[in-house]
Amino acid sequence: MATATTAPKRILLVHAAEDRDAAQRLRRHLGAPRRKDLLVTTVDDVPPGSSWREAIDQLVDGATLVVALLSVDLLSSDLWYHELSTIQERRPELRLVPVLVRSASLERTMFERAQVLPRSGVSVAAHVLADEIWTEIAREIRGVLAAPSPAPRPAPPQPAPPQPAPPQVIKQEAGKAPRVGTAGSKREPPAATPPQAQVEPPRPPPEPALPLRLLNAAQQGTLVPFAGAGVSMAVQRKGGDRPLFPSWAGLLEAAAARLAADGHVDDAGSVRGAMRRHKNPSYLEAARIARDSLGPIWFEVLRDALDRPRHEALDASLELPQALWELGNQLIVTTNYDRVLHWACPDRENLRTWSIEAAAEQIGMIRGGGVAFPTVWHLHGVITDAVNLILTPDGYNRLYGSDDPRAESRYQAAQSALRVLLMSRTFLFVGFSFDDKSFAQELAWLEETFQGAAGPHYLCVREAERDRLASRLGKLPIEPIVYADHGAPLLSLLRRLTGPRLP
Numbered sequence: 001m002a003t004a005t006t007a008p009k010r011i012l013l014v015h016a017a018e019d020r021d022a023a024q025r026l027r028r029h030l031g032a033p034r035r036k037d038l039l040v041t042t043v044d045d046v047p048p049g050s051s052w053r054e055a056i057d058q059l060v061d062g063a064t065l066v067v068a069l070l071s072v073d074l075l076s077s078d079l080w081y082h083e084l085s086t087i088q089e090r091r092p093e094l095r096l097v098p099v100l101v102r103s104a105s106l107e108r109t110m111f112e113r114a115q116v117l118p119r120s121g122v123s124v125a126a127h128v129l130a131d132e133i134w135t136e137i138a139r140e141i142r143g144v145l146a147a148p149s150p151a152p153r154p155a156p157p158q159p160a161p162p163q164p165a166p167p168q169v170i171k172q173e174a175g176k177a178p179r180v181g182t183a184g185s186k187r188e189p190p191a192a193t194p195p196q197a198q199v200e201p202p203r204p205p206p207e208p209a210l211p212l213r214l215l216n217a218a219q220q221g222t223l224v225p226f227a228g229a230g231v232s233m234a235v236q237r238k239g240g241d242r243p244l245f246p247s248w249a250g251l252l253e254a255a256a257a258r259l260a261a262d263g264h265v266d267d268a269g270s271v272r273g274a275m276r277r278h279k280n281p282s283y284l285e286a287a288r289i290a291r292d293s294l295g296p297i298w299f300e301v302l303r304d305a306l307d308r309p310r311h312e313a314l315d316a317s318l319e320l321p322q323a324l325w326e327l328g329n330q331l332i333v334t335t336n337y338d339r340v341l342h343w344a345c346p347d348r349e350n351l352r353t354w355s356i357e358a359a360a361e362q363i364g365m366i367r368g369g370g371v372a373f374p375t376v377w378h379l380h381g382v383i384t385d386a387v388n389l390i391l392t393p394d395g396y397n398r399l400y401g402s403d404d405p406r407a408e409s410r411y412q413a414a415q416s417a418l419r420v421l422l423m424s425r426t427f428l429f430v431g432f433s434f435d436d437k438s439f440a441q442e443l444a445w446l447e448e449t450f451q452g453a454a455g456p457h458y459l460c461v462r463e464a465e466r467d468r469l470a471s472r473l474g475k476l477p478i479e480p481i482v483y484a485d486h487g488a489p490l491l492s493l494l495r496r497l498t499g500p501r502l503p
Helices: 017-029 052-061 078-082 084-090 130-146 212-220 229-233 248-261 265-276 283-294 297-306 315-326 340-344 359-366 383-388 393-400 406-410 412-424 439-449 463-473 488-495
Strands: 009-014 038-042 065-070 095-100 168-171 179-182 223-227 331-334 352-354 375-378 426-430 457-462 478-483
Touching (some): 009 017, 017 130, 065 084, 065 130, 223 315, 229 315, 248 265, 248 283, 248 297, 265 283, 297 383, 315 340, 315 488, 463 478, 478 488
Parallel strands (some): 009 065, 065 095, 223 331, 223 426, 331 375, 352 375, 426 457, 457 478
Antiparallel strands (some): 168 179
């Protein structure tokens, strides 16, 4: 007896010619051609000599799912105008998934209000680790494909056929003009048209209430922003589609590439191995290997990656660091090494910078002097002093305490000032990601530093990371503030905290 086989599901990738490489990359990440239950085709699969438009129509008609690789080139192409813009009219049941391959305006397109991939809204080209983002996109597409197809839309009700009007008769009264009426009826004034009901557009779901203690801290000026790597990663390069600064992984990969280019292939492999080992991966250990292997060149790699000039940054991408200043506190603490918070400061002329060991200023704050000028405290150092950056295990130990005797002398003021802030202020952590493997190291010093801190303090957490929060934060006095995704939802959350200050 023959066994029935299930026909493979078909995904059609629609892309511009300029994005052909991206289409092939996604095709591989989806598992084609290894998977027998999935057939992935692209617009490049039109046979030579075929009628192009008819062949595209056949590919669309045979597809289970269409993935549109969005870019300026696709949106301005004949393929977009003739096919994608009308596809929902031809096949309203067909599911479409938009993927933002390169930055493009979706205004007045069919995807203007759609959730694009990546969910962050940042184009694939802007991500440093391309394989990771393609893996995420392929997983999302497979999830859509596995979901049940939406029910077909019911046909709209047909209007009832018009009823024939009764025959009209002309009545003539003596001395009066004839009037027209219907047989057997008296003349009645026309009925007033009932007012049309006003249909309100659907309202967006209300934003969750913010904790009262958080709102009070913002209004009283005691809310201290603590900026993580995501604040700097939000800054885009002017004239390009990628972040101005690398991620932790991107920085270490640049160091490994430099080692390999200089002939130190084994050392490059050690750096990559520390980053990617299955059990206990450590970016700090990878940084130590890179520093020890590169010697003085290590600081060249750091400056090239992190000491970027202001004119390279796209102005519009500075909204997130600007929103931190709008919270109203004169002090922002950060573990970032770059100068993004300096660029975003509204009073740059009076801006002050604390490095790890700004002892006099920190002691003054401890004694109750507060902060008189806008100040960025680079808790792990600033790139203009690259030699003293803390990004290796020995540096972390010296700052946050260990058996190293230098920890008590060199960073004593910084440790004391940080603990005073934790006891007397409310911290709001912004730009920290549970997807970032380096966050495990930062949690270690949080646990050490927050011991005895009254709290609560608050951590902005993306909705997709909510479930991982409890196990990662443990018993720290930190409460989550959940937002939908990076970009506009996070900015909206921060701006809810920028109301009038209490006297």
